Amino acid sequence: MERILMIEDDLDLMEGVVFFLESEGYKMDRAVSKREGKEKLLGENYTLIIMDCNLPDGTGFELCREVREYSQIPILMLTARDTEMDEIKALELGVDDFMTKPFSLSVLKARIKNLCRRRENISMINSNGITIDKCKGKVFKEKEEVLLSAVEYKLLVYFVENREQILSKEQILDWVWDQDGKFVDDNIVSVNIRRLRMKIEKDPSNPQFIKTVHGMGYIWREKK
Known part of the structure; x- marks a missing residue:
């Protein structure tokens, strides 16, 4: 069953939407603030989030940025x-x-169906026995879950989505750390790549997935 979290402080609107979607077969959870929404997201796996732009203790924009981490x-x-x-x-x-x-509840239902179909197509990435579930933010190696930090997870996704392409330290810094224009020492790239190799490589001292290209950067090699 598809499970949806609705984060909305307009209780009348919430009740109407929840009643309608539950009658359509969806499992609904509710939150009335940014804080409550974050707590539920950490405790449950959801198919989709419906969130208000303005919340009592923050904005939907802020919450979206945090979730996308x-x-x-x-x-x-x-x-x-x-x-x-x-x-x-x-x-x-x-x-x-x-x-x-x-908005029309019928239009909302149609858009939810479309987002759920899209989710099924893009949520899973596989390479070299590594499976990334982007919707749940989880990583598996040969079906065993690998626990990664938020930075390690972002690094892995970036490498796998750009497999067989050389990525410079500057590109990696810009994508993983420096999107808000904050300065980060580029040594942090090699430190976190070493940590990631320890978790996903069979022999981290002789990596087969994340290869160093001297003088250029790093590359994710797809095993044939």
Whole structure:
């Protein structure tokens, strides 16, 4: 059964949407604040998040940014303001769809179905016996879960999604650490790659997946 978390402080709207979607066969969980939403996301696995743009203790934009640090779960954002800037900001942060209140429940249902179909197509990545479940933010090696830090997870996803391409330290820094323009020492790249190799390579001292290309950077090699 598809399980959806709705994060919304308008209780009347929440009740209406939850009642409708449960009658359509979805399992619904509720949160009325950013804090409560984060707690539920850490404790459960969801198919999709419906979140309001404005919450009592923060914004949906902030929560979306935090969720995208570790998961690609589909996010449908709701807003009471029909402004282009809100929609642009939401999409740039990784929101998958955007609806302005008031909205049709039938249209909401159709968009949820579309996001769930899309999730099935892009949520799993496989390479060299490593499986990445992007929606749950989990990694498995030969079906055994590998526990990674948030940085190690982002590194692994970046490498696998760019397999057989040389990635410079600068590219890795920009993608994994420096997206907000904060300075990070480039030694942190080699330190975290070493830690990641310890967890996914059979022989970390002679890595077969993440190879060093001297003078250029690193590359994820796909075993034939």
